[in-house]
Amino acid sequence: MTRYQHLASLLAQRIEQGLYQNGERLPSVRALSLEHGVSISTVQQAYHLLEARQLISPRPRSGYFVASRKATPPVPELTRPAQRPVEITQWESVRELFNDGPENSAFNFGSGMPDVGQSTVKPLWKAMGRLCQRQDARVLTYDCMYGMPELREQVARLALDSGCLLTVDDIVITTGCQEALFTAVRAVCQPGDIVAVESPTFPGTMQILRGLGIKAIEIPTCAVTGISLDALELALEQWPVKAVLLVPTCNNPLGFTMPDKYKKELVILAQRFDLAIIEDDAYGELTYDYPRPRTIKSFDEDGRVLLCSSFSKSLAPGLRVGWIAPGRYLDRVVHTKYTGTGYTVSHTQLAVAEFIRQGHYQPHLRRMRMQYKCNLDVFTCWVRHYFPCGICVSRPQGGFLVWIELPESFDSLRLNCEVRKSGIQIAAGSLFSASGKYRNCLRLNYALPFTDEMGEGLRILGETVSRMMNVS
């Protein structure tokens, strides 16, 4: 981010937080230049950027004023999914969304891609390059079943930050978090079983259940504190649920982080009903607040939590490096891993281990957390500006995904068709439900640093939403 972009983002935040109110006059160019120790032209560039984004407007001879804006949209209410176990559908829509390569849309607001272009990633490229240069034989040969010991060591060290005491022998490296989740479900469930999930839930997880012939019971979920423990308890009393699978930290797609108190209560509930907990922590390292929240695993007393994570969101998905700490289910997980893919690719494992060992991972995380938080501020402004009234917007605590709820009758699948001509893609809410609920919602990705083109994309998106809302 250049200096003026940084300043613009800071000012956007202040506007968003109400420090500069509707219609209020902003500080003069000279005052800001003094306050931030930047040149006059930097401030001017920042103001031009904010003007282009329609956050502020100039008045001749009076300076810049906060543009008049709509009220902050509310957070979505507690979700109300079906109250019984259901079979998962939606495969065709998922395939359609995820089979497109990134090159096929100019603005892929629908993907789960992090920003992999920041300079803090450079040491990873170097680590990968060095392994090729010295023709490290380990790159080409079979790894051991559990994954490279040097990587497991680093993962164990990192897990301390989330309150987990793990040894290298507690960890199995996987092909991304997807394989971690897949092996976890296979380790604790049989076909025909029932798994409780948050509602909405990440489509990759839903499709795992579908593929294994497992039913999902979707539990009402609060966009601020996560899965409703009361509703979960009710479901557990009614149905023979085998496991609960959730994303309790920087949830995908709702963005909440479950408070520690609830995480602890969930473990007690799981003990009472003898339930396994599959915890997806793929976004956990990207919480905006530091230090990062604890995992449910850190409250686990008897090995019933299978903690799944990866470097896909915090570093880069193309590496396909994930991991699982499966507690008491270790042997079953190793069997599933071995039969599913044999081994995990060696090169990226070694490179990631080296990247962490050399101390590059924490600075990278700091950078990405800051970027995503800034992006969120700007993104929220834009959504408020371009989208019509009567919508709800989630308040992500980390990561780079926001959930927007439109009026009941809205059809986000149709929206996707409409905007695709303009090279825009969104993730329709219905993908996040077993039975195609949340068709009136969408998930948007705000990982990349903002550009005016992107603002233009959001404008088209917002205007299409408005048009569709007026028609329906």
Add this chain to the structure above:
Amino acid sequence: MTRYQHLASLLAQRIEQGLYQNGERLPSVRALSLEHGVSISTVQQAYHLLEARQLISPRPRSGYFVASRKATPPVPELTRPAQRPVEITQWESVRELFNDGPENSAFNFGSGMPDVGQSTVKPLWKAMGRLCQRQDARVLTYDCMYGMPELREQVARLALDSGCLLTVDDIVITTGCQEALFTAVRAVCQPGDIVAVESPTFPGTMQILRGLGIKAIEIPTCAVTGISLDALELALEQWPVKAVLLVPTCNNPLGFTMPDKYKKELVILAQRFDLAIIEDDAYGELTYDYPRPRTIKSFDEDGRVLLCSSFSKSLAPGLRVGWIAPGRYLDRVVHTKYTGTGYTVSHTQLAVAEFIRQGHYQPHLRRMRMQYKCNLDVFTCWVRHYFPCGICVSRPQGGFLVWIELPESFDSLRLNCEVRKSGIQIAAGSLFSASGKYRNCLRLNYALPFTDEMGEGLRILGETVSRMMNVS
């Protein structure tokens, strides 16, 4: 391989083939030097090597003579597995064998590792390095569900050599052949189903069936022509078999290649019983004879053959690049692939595609085929020399794995324990059976160019076998 090693291997072949018979005088040093256009000292070095390997012996002032040897051991007879579907056991032994990293044994005769150290692999290192150097964004981002288009294009082109007409849309890239086989089995079977397999069968396949709750019916298999079609037909008449899974070309572990005629007949049989065929062609490119044999897939008329392969044996397993051409089961395979691992690692996919596109793959294959064939000749000599009489040895038509059958009462699991102290590992035959049969057999790997240390390893192995046979 240096010049004198090459010459030694050639002479060893001639001895093996009976061109120089037991006790016969070998050509003089001068004659050989002239015949092969090499220096006197090269011939002398070659003779010293053969002497060290006890294939020839010098007689003062008379030159070198073929050492007196045992008769060529016969090929193992048709196997006789259980005649009913059985559940798969042996996981503990498999885990023990495959969880060891390669560094844990000096002579890992037990692994399925190819030789990845030859100079023909260098362009692959370069391709990988270039992708890092130019920080190709595709390395870090998500691939499309089917795999990188440029790699699928090359795979389709290669498949022509085995008689298959495939387009890029017929192919799904997988995490090694293991994921290809796993998705294939999941695409055509449900838990409780029965799958027919060759007997013996690769443990990775067996464990897939175990993990999915599928029973195996092991079909008697000939070490020269493959699965007995008569026995298979009998089984199909008796049991509701869903699929037949086999390695018809350069079989692992028996080394045979099924004649085209039988491959064709198998397809007709499968049509008659409406059976899917899962064809594992992982070693197919390593047939010693050129051009390579056709795949069963090439005889497929109605999309019932799922062809699985990878670059793990022909190039390097650490890349984790495999593929599947699933015929009519494409959509189910894509679903399974997506839910199992999401995407395949991008970096190695791109590097392999580049390696093939630049024309490096065929020269590499030629080199490896020649090396493995030479190795086999020397290896067979050594086995005959160091192993006791009364054994059977397979006649691999390609690849780098040989199957040795010892007398009925022999315990190869105990052998593995005995030789492990000397840093030697073998693959016990019982891993290749659903129910632990073939305990009197072992599979040995002869991928690496021979060294005297390796000969020493084989000597220890052979002597331990002799000792155990005398005791039992």
